[in-house]
Amino acid sequence: MAFQSPKGTYDILPGSPFLAVRDGLLAPSVRAGYAYVEAPVFEDTELFSRGVGASTDVVTKEMFTFPERGLTLRPEGTAGVVRAVVEHGLQRGQLPVKLRYAGPMFRAERPQAGRFRQFQQVGIEALGVTDPALDAEVVALAADAFTGLGLTGVRLLLTSLGDPACRPAYREELGAFLAGLDLDDATRARAALNPLRVLDDKRPEVQALLVDAPLMVDRLCPQCTAHHEGVLEGLAALGVAFEPAPRLVRGLDYYMRTTFEFVHDGLGAQSAVGGGGRYDGLSEAIGGPPLPGIGWALGIERTVLALEAEGVSVAPEAGPAVFVVPLGAAAKAWAVAFVGALRTAGVATDLAYGDRGLKGAMKAADRSGARWAVVVGDRDLEADVAQLKDLTSGEQTAVPLSELLEQLL
Template sequence: MSAEFAAPRGVPDYFPPASADFRRVRDTLTDAARRAGYGHIELPIFEETALFARGVGESTDVVSKEMYTFADRGDRSVTLRPEGTAGVMRAVIQHGLDRGQLPVKLCYAGPFFRYEKPQTGRYRQLQQVGVEAIGVDDPALDAEVIAVADEGYRRLGLSGFRLELTSLGDAASRGPYREALQQFLFGLDLDEATRRRAEINPLRVLDDKRPEVKAATADAPLLIDYLSDDARAHFDLVLTHLKRLGVPYELNPRLVRGLDYYTKTTFEFVHDGLGAQSGIGGGGRYDGLMQQIGGKQDLSGIGFGLGVDRTMLAMEAEGVAHADIARCQVFGVPLGSDAKAELVGVAGQLRAAGIGVDLAYGDRGLKGAMKAADRSGARLALVLGDRELAERRVEIKDLTNGEQHQVSLDAIVDEVRKLLG
């Protein structure tokens, strides 16, 4: 009996030509971080469940509803990573990176997993690029992290996005605000689950996406009105540095991120071309996370997570040009088995010289092989038949203008290099 398999629901495949755009987005966003001094870190796909429960927050939707958690063969509870910050902080603690030069500046990319209703731009396996700068509480560093994300988006050709930001304050800000917010929320007609959330972490209620809850909390007190003097001074400096960096922004005092560890600077990049799921990336500062997950120090950090899938949708909405999908620079067209054997060796020489090469495999005739060369996106075609082989020469055809000439097989690498520039 035969069976047809499909990718799990909410898990996208990326294959040509879309995979070229995927790589372009991922690489451009990570390159922007590397230019600012962020080194690469490769994180485990799964971690101990307690890391996320403690670091992300028990009351968040991510922990309470969305994590892929299971027992491994040793009956240990493990979870497919739903986000990157807790894993990076765990690695910093475990390997003593916090005992070296600060800040520790790290960049990562890869898949993350959340169980939620799949829809356009919201997947159960989502792809992100992230950075974390740990160990220094400096408003200039906050501005740098935001500017890195802004630069990445602009290098991709995006222009229709905006940066929204606010401050979620420090410990001195949170106490008075929590009291005022809870007093407001307990005066509403909330369902039992929402009321429990208001008791545990009232900020989470403001992150509720249900229209009836959003309407009921529209007049809730704003945290930015309760900032301590230190938190206010910190945020004002962040705004000053963003202006110096030329990064435009909009203040959004109602911005609430979906994870518990955020403090002070908090931001989100929004693209209105994506409809209801308008966020394409965001992040913020997190104080106290290191101690929450067992660190002996309590170092502050700042970071972001940028959605590769969402960014691709934003590029599509703006009509940004697609990435080059050429599989190779040179395409070999052998006419006969002896010619094919020769071109296999030539392909090896060219690849060793750093040139992308593909061949017409199978028993295609000239017409079919040249169609394959055109579809490959190659700049040059190498056509070799029995007569050319006997003369130790190969015909080179420029597929962009149709010009062609012959060159000695012994000089093929130098000639191809010259033609490709």
């Protein structure tokens, strides 16, 4: 074969659960009033370096950038949505602004199980208010997204990352603590860049050194504490279970206060199926007005992996309800017109194309999943009837052509 899809990309082919999973993940948010938006797939590079954080891995080594144009394929969805909100002044209307989106994201990473260079996410954002009850709603909608698809093994990790009032002091305290540890050079460099990120190091020997590390949740300012407690109350009211995750750190710099991640243990090394949090400073970081916000993004590919791991099947796309099998030239001409009429009337219909034998055509009818087969030969047309066969029971009756359409509605 001459070409193949580029590294880290894949084709969605017939039979894929992609559409059902994408729409299923967003269904609870639709019911909660989150309106659909779609921002461009590429934006000014600076939107991401300023929004996501210039020191993050996502920005420093994973972006697909067109330097000569100053544009970058979006590595995540939030920055673009917030940019669109600010650009169009949506925050001047009724608050909160509740939005949902879906689409491809791009990161130039080495592919791996559940990790692609072009991957698909769905997401929601709620902007304009800091009410902790809204945080709880947002988190609950992600939890519902997974359970609504039939998943039972998704765990919610949740914490508070503090805010500009309390995080700088904590960050300094943690930095001082880390400076007293015997760490390798790479980890030390990370500590200098963002000490918080050292906390979720996977290596057991590093975790052992961190048992006595100070935790953000113990250093929250009164406002952050009150907000966090409000979120926990809201989650309790909504019946959403979670695991406190005081060491949870996310790779995007804009998160503050409520921060969470959804993980699944059946995916291989990449266990996160979704994540999000509050990003009250993001709008200002990209030159907008003060505009608090909270949101999440869920990975479609990883959700599919989770469904496979749990053995949960997703309903495939519906096929035709009626399959028409013509025998002979006159019948073929009649069938083409009849299929058109059925479709116009709103009935999903397909036709045996290609002049194959009756046996092959019936096989095609069976595979289409249609409930009804309409078999018409020239001798039926002479009698003004068609054979209507119930493919479930196998029963077949001759129906006058004048009554056929009505019977199939």
